[in-house]
Amino acid sequence: MWKLSxxxxxxxxxxxxxxxxxxxxxxxTAHTDFATSRTTxxxxxxxxxxELSAKITKLRNGLARIKRCGLNVxxxxxxxxxxxxxxxxxxxxxxxxxxxxxxxxxxxxxxxKRRPRKRQAVVVLDPGLSFGTGHHPTTAFCxxxxxxxxxxxxxxxxxxxxxxxxxxxxxxxxxxxSPVHALDFxxxxxxxxxxxxxxxxxxxxxxxxxxxxTKLPLRPTQRYDLICANLISTLLxxxxxxxVRRLESGGRLVVAGILKSEFNSVAKAxxxxxxRLVASRIEKEWRSVSFVALR
Numbered sequence: 001m002w003k004l005s006x007x008x009x010x011x012x013x014x015x016x017x018x019x020x021x022x023x024x025x026x027x028x029t030a031h032t033d034f035a036t037s038r039t040t041x042x043x044x045x046x047x048x049x050x051e052l053s054a055k056i057t058k059l060r061n062g063l064a065r066i067k068r069c070g071l072n073v074x075x076x077x078x079x080x081x082x083x084x085x086x087x088x089x090x091x092x093x094x095x096x097x098x099x100x101x102x103x104x105x106x107x108x109x110x111x112x113k114r115r116p117r118k119r120q121a122v123v124v125l126d127p128g129l130s131f132g133t134g135h136h137p138t139t140a141f142c143x144x145x146x147x148x149x150x151x152x153x154x155x156x157x158x159x160x161x162x163x164x165x166x167x168x169x170x171x172x173x174x175x176x177x178s179p180v181h182a183l184d185f186x187x188x189x190x191x192x193x194x195x196x197x198x199x200x201x202x203x204x205x206x207x208x209x210x211x212x213x214t215k216l217p218l219r220p221t222q223r224y225d226l227i228c229a230n231l232i233s234t235l236l237x238x239x240x241x242x243x244v245r246r247l248e249s250g251g252r253l254v255v256a257g258i259l260k261s262e263f264n265s266v267a268k269a270x271x272x273x274x275x276r277l278v279a280s281r282i283e284k285e286w287r288s289v290s291f292v293a294l295r
Contacts, residue, residue, distance in 0.1 A: 002052060003081045005042035006059065009074040010259075010285075012066060014232065016041045016073065019062040023055050027188045032285075038074070052080060099140070104147035105171055110199075121174035124200055125167055138256035141281050141288035142168050142228045145254045149226055150175045157181075159224040159246060161213055162231045166193025166206075173202040177226070183211040216242050223248045229255050233262040237269045244273045247293045252278075256288040263287045 004024070008016045013030050016039075020028040024043050032039045047055070056078055063076045098108035106116045107123045116122045146168065150156065158172040160182035169182035184190050190210045197203040213231075218241060225248050229236060236243070236255060247253055253275060258266050260282060267277060267289065275291035 001082070002045050002047055003042055003079075004045065004052070004056075004059075005040050005079045005081075006063070007075050007077040007079075008039050008041060009072050010037070010039050012071040012073045013039045013041060015066045015069075015071055016063070019059065019066065023058050023062065027186060056080065101140075101143045101147050101171075104150070104175060105143060107143070107167070107171075121171070123167065123171050123174060125165060125170070125196055137281075137283035137286045138230050138258075138288050139167065141256050141283075142230055142254050143171055145252070145279070145290055146171055146175060146177075146226070146228070149252055150177065152176065156225040157222075157248075159183075159227045161227065161229040161243065163193050163208060164189050164230070166196045166208060168228050168230070169193070169206045169208065170197055170200050170202055172226075173197075173205040174200070178205065180206045181222075181224075182206065182208045183213070184208075185210065185212045213239050213242060218242060218245065220246045222246070223251070225251045227251070227253050229253065230257045233258050233266050236266055240269050240273050244270070244275065244293070247275075249293055251293050253291045253293070254288070255291065256286070258287050258289070259285055260287045263289075 006016050006020060010032055017028040017030050020041055020043055024045055026043055026045070028041050028043045030039060030041045059078055063073055066073055098106060098112050098114040100106055103117060103120060105123065106114065106120050107125060108114050109126050110124050156177050158177040158180045160168045163169055163182035163184045166182060169180050172180045182193065184193065187210055190208055193208045194203065197206050197208060213235065223246055227243065227247055229243055243253065255266065255270070270291050271277065274294050276294055277289060278292050279290035281288050
């Protein structure tokens with residue numbers, strides 16, 4: 001088993017992750033250390049040394065193309081580390097601990113023996129290639145809003161835009177939202193999200209589809225009481241009409257994945273679209289917000 005990683009910048013994270021994912025035909029993960037402003041994009045794979053060497057050459061050429069496009073890739077250092085599968089599996093277990101979302105939710109990996117509190121819904125989710133374990137500040141904010149907005153005994157619909165691992169849709173189904181729909185453009189994310197839904201016994205309550213947000217009809221046939229959109233700010237702003245038109249009157253839109261420096265442009269765009277800002281949280285370099293659709 002190999003871990004292939006590239007040290008880059010937050011600015012170039014998406015481009016480098018796409019490059020790494022294309023070369024190895026799988027989804028890359030990314031982690032940013034905000035103390036050093038350094039981002040690491042990585043994948044785990046099985047490969048022979050000769051094959052790995054050829055792919056590293058492709059990565060170097062790809063990084064050069066990204067630089068020519070004007071993005072700052074930072075050091076662009078490529079590292080390859082070899083270790084046993086057992087070591088890799090145990091490293092996940094050391095780093096991913098259960099997290100609680102108030103009294104409503106317990107998110108835990110399958111190896112955890114933590115028991116939920118009374119009436120606490122449980123989501124079992126092992127770390128994998130698709131984004132979303134609940135540990136990232138943006139995902140945690142969405143989970144808190146899900147739990148806070150749920151009104152037991154009342155019908156509430158939920159839509160997750162950019163579902164990743166499926167964690168938000170699964171949590172919504174566990175909390176009693178219905179119907180629950182989720183979409184993602186990445187086929188691997190859809191596959192993983194469906195597998196996670198089955199593992200949590202909510203696949204019959206959760207519809208997950210592969211769809212491109214930018215190609216959704218501007219006149220939707222269904223609206224939702226709560227929408228989570230954990231997406232990059234440029235996509236949020238560009239597709240705000242498609243997002244807002246799927247929101248019920250008086251419904252809530254939770255927007256995450258926004259850098260603090262990008263917040264004003266996002267807030268301005270959604271306020272102009274008829275929404276009112278009602279909640280906000282800043283954690284490290286991220287700002288996450290909730291809007292309500294004006295009646």
